[in-house]
Amino acid sequence: MSPTPGGEAPSDAELVAAYRAGDERAAAELVRRHLGAVGRFLYASGAGRSDVEDLVQETFFRAFRKVDGWRGDAAFRSWLFTIAGNLLRDDYRKRKGRQVISIDDRDLPDRADPEADLVASEAAERVRDGLTRLPRLQREVFLLRSQEGREYEDIAAALGTTPGAARVHYHHAVKRLKELVR
Amino acid sequence: MTICEQLSERMPAVVRGTAQWTADEQAHLDGCDECRAEWALLVAAGGLGLDVAAELDGHHVTERVLGRLRAERGRVRVRRIGWAMGGLAAAAALMLAVATGNRGPHPATVSPSVAAAEIPLPELDSLPTPELQALLDALDAPLGGAVQGLDTGELDDLDSHELQRVLDGLEG
16 A cells, blocks of 8 residues: 555545555554554453454454454554453453453563663552553543544444543543542 | 643643754743653653664564465464365266256267167177268168159059059068
8 A cells, every 4th residue: 555646644544545445555554553452442441462463463353353443533553442441341341350460561661760660660550450440431431542642532432332421521520530649 | 831831731741852842841840840750750761662663673573474464364374265265066067967867867869860869789890881872871861762663753654554563572
């Protein structure tokens, strides 16, 4: 899939249309474009570090298999997040509800300022732990807004709710996380 | 909208670097515990999983996803061919059953020519072609023409007594 005549990178909608027409390079570009965000979303939602790559792969596989289900009313990435969320829920049920955070998730990276990193890492882990305790809709609204900067209209379209409800879910999530992280 | 709500609305964009605090907003943030707590939460969430995402092998994921999609398309194609072959086999079996059913338990009605063709006549095998042709011509000829060697035209001129004498002569 080459850039458009104007030199701009093709939009997600154009890549999806190209993939539907049989262009596998379009699928490869979509994976490249959204891989990291989907991985972060899965990890922040409680997936084990060692499971993230398999879950990302499964998310894209499911997305391309039912790509006709993406109607373009929500951003493609937001739609991917809903698939990833469903996948994580299925995976969680399969593991019969046991905590999916693996031991290596607590390993700290070797950086120049270990004390600051430790504080940041501990804060991040508390947030992550808090996120796993939230209702699914609150967690997904919070991540779509805090990590992706999505507007409530887009979040609502992706999650099948209203913008007003998405706003309420976000504020509930923030309030609850503040309590859990303190 | 209160200043706290205003900050809350703008925090995701500021955390992601797509917007900046105004001086008033920054001043409020510095003095508001609730806003600072929310800000710390957003900063932590914004950085969550960045290292995990960086470790993902995009090429590997792409190859595996595309490989699975190709394999699934192949399975669907094989399944469709299987269904088509099954359909053809069923149609052929149905046609065979209908054809067999037409013969069914009733005795076969065979035309006389077919019946004659099925009767073995070994004596005909020894005949040369011209004789066989003559025989076939004789069989095909009208019945009246089958009486050879008799000029029936001469008999028309005879009276009844003369005819009687001819008949008596033929019978011996």
